[in-house]
Amino acid sequence: MGRSWLFAWGLAAVAFGGASLVVPLYVVELGGGAVVLGVLFSTASFVGVPGALVFGNLADKTGKRRPFVLGALAVATVTTAVIPIVESVPLVIAANALLWLGFAAAGPVLTLLAVAGEPEDRWTAVIARLNEYQGIGWAAGLGLGFAVTAGVSLRYDPVTAQRAFLFVCAASAAAGLALAARALPPDSGTASEPSPARLRRRVREAARFNVRGAAFPFTLARFDPRGLHPRVLVERFSPTLAAYFAAVLVVFTGFGVFFAPLPAYLSEVGFGASETFALYFALNAAAAAFFGRAGRLSEAYGVYEVHAGALLGRSIALPTVAVVGVAGGGTLLALGATGVVFAAIGVTWAAIAVTAAALVTRLAPPAIRGEALGAYGALVAVGGGIGGIAGGWLAAFGYPLTFAAAGGTVAVGAAIVVTLARRSRRHSAHRRNSDGGTLR
Numbered sequence: 001m002g003r004s005w006l007f008a009w010g011l012a013a014v015a016f017g018g019a020s021l022v023v024p025l026y027v028v029e030l031g032g033g034a035v036v037l038g039v040l041f042s043t044a045s046f047v048g049v050p051g052a053l054v055f056g057n058l059a060d061k062t063g064k065r066r067p068f069v070l071g072a073l074a075v076a077t078v079t080t081a082v083i084p085i086v087e088s089v090p091l092v093i094a095a096n097a098l099l100w101l102g103f104a105a106a107g108p109v110l111t112l113l114a115v116a117g118e119p120e121d122r123w124t125a126v127i128a129r130l131n132e133y134q135g136i137g138w139a140a141g142l143g144l145g146f147a148v149t150a151g152v153s154l155r156y157d158p159v160t161a162q163r164a165f166l167f168v169c170a171a172s173a174a175a176g177l178a179l180a181a182r183a184l185p186p187d188s189g190t191a192s193e194p195s196p197a198r199l200r201r202r203v204r205e206a207a208r209f210n211v212r213g214a215a216f217p218f219t220l221a222r223f224d225p226r227g228l229h230p231r232v233l234v235e236r237f238s239p240t241l242a243a244y245f246a247a248v249l250v251v252f253t254g255f256g257v258f259f260a261p262l263p264a265y266l267s268e269v270g271f272g273a274s275e276t277f278a279l280y281f282a283l284n285a286a287a288a289a290f291f292g293r294a295g296r297l298s299e300a301y302g303v304y305e306v307h308a309g310a311l312l313g314r315s316i317a318l319p320t321v322a323v324v325g326v327a328g329g330g331t332l333l334a335l336g337a338t339g340v341v342f343a344a345i346g347v348t349w350a351a352i353a354v355t356a357a358a359l360v361t362r363l364a365p366p367a368i369r370g371e372a373l374g375a376y377g378a379l380v381a382v383g384g385g386i387g388g389i390a391g392g393w394l395a396a397f398g399y400p401l402t403f404a405a406a407g408g409t410v411a412v413g414a415a416i417v418v419t420l421a422r423r424s425r426r427h428s429a430h431r432r433n434s435d436g437g438t439l440r
Helices: 004-029 034-062 066-085 089-115 120-153 158-183 196-206 230-236 239-259 262-268 273-301 303-328 332-363 366-397 399-439
Strands: none
Touching: 004 034, 004 066, 004 089, 004 120, 004 158, 004 262, 004 273, 034 089, 034 239, 034 262, 034 366, 066 089, 066 158, 089 120, 120 158, 120 273, 158 273, 239 303, 239 332, 239 366, 239 399, 262 273, 262 303, 262 399, 273 303, 273 332, 303 332, 303 399, 332 366, 366 399
16 A cells, blocks of 8 residues: 555645644634534534445446545535635535545545555555554644644734645645645555444454544444444344444434534634644544544453443533633633643543444454444444534523533443443353353
């Protein structure tokens, strides 16, 4: 797998990472409140579901890769260039949805491109490298957003600074498009065959640097949404896995409740665009730095234990943001304290992401493991979308209440995981005793 097209996608990820935050901030400056941010957040989550499904299947059937990737990069270039020249909030929401539709469309196609021509024992490594380039680009976009908005704000108003950065995002996407047009390998014209189930498994195994979900609860997956019907979940999956899926839906709903109105809250307590970019960068950098450690902790203390502990930690950290923000009133001390809490939220994401993939893989029978991972990705997207709408609505009653509701929702999901962990320990102990009795 050549590095040139990976670098092209990294440049595009700079645009996507920067846009993920600057667009909500721009909406706030245009007069959009928490409810509008909830709609913005939810539409971006929901469009990814058909985007990943439809375009991933088309790439499978046609054997084409280049048109989908180049199309996604062209969409990113156009939308990030158009958003700063419009002042209509509905138009910004529509353009933002189109931007994330392009991102969703490119995700599964890039995965297919990464594994094309590679032996199966190399899939995990090449997909990990793809995630690494994307993760570095995403974090770089946030860091660049801080630098540009801080610098331009020294002479101009916040709206001008945000528009300037959106044009920077467009330039980065355009550079990625130009490089990808030269570097992407030609299509063979025949449908490729890695097995979808095996490929999905490798995607989850390799997604250790995928920091995007740290502050944007939507994980790309190739799945059939018909598998989300409750009857299908009960019939296809074990009661334990179905219960864990219920926890996933609850937890990611809580994440959406928190993250959707968050930019409006940070603006209200006195943080400017550059400070907000710095906070999100701290969150994502902490997540990226902790992925490896999270895997080692899981091996040492158990997947259930680390997963439940990370969820409980996040359930506490989310409402804490309101406490430190309101108490500090946008001061430098408040920024530092909020940054520490954001870093803690990022650390918990690393542990949650690593252990969730391991739990689904462990609980699903091998024959339907790919299907189970697809259902997990779908529930993540649906939960984030529902939570975004709920968070925007709850914010009308106050941010402390909203963030407390988010933390409480995550705590409910953590309680389900704790119950499953206890059941698993009892089952393991019973099996050991049974084995011991047989030996005696």
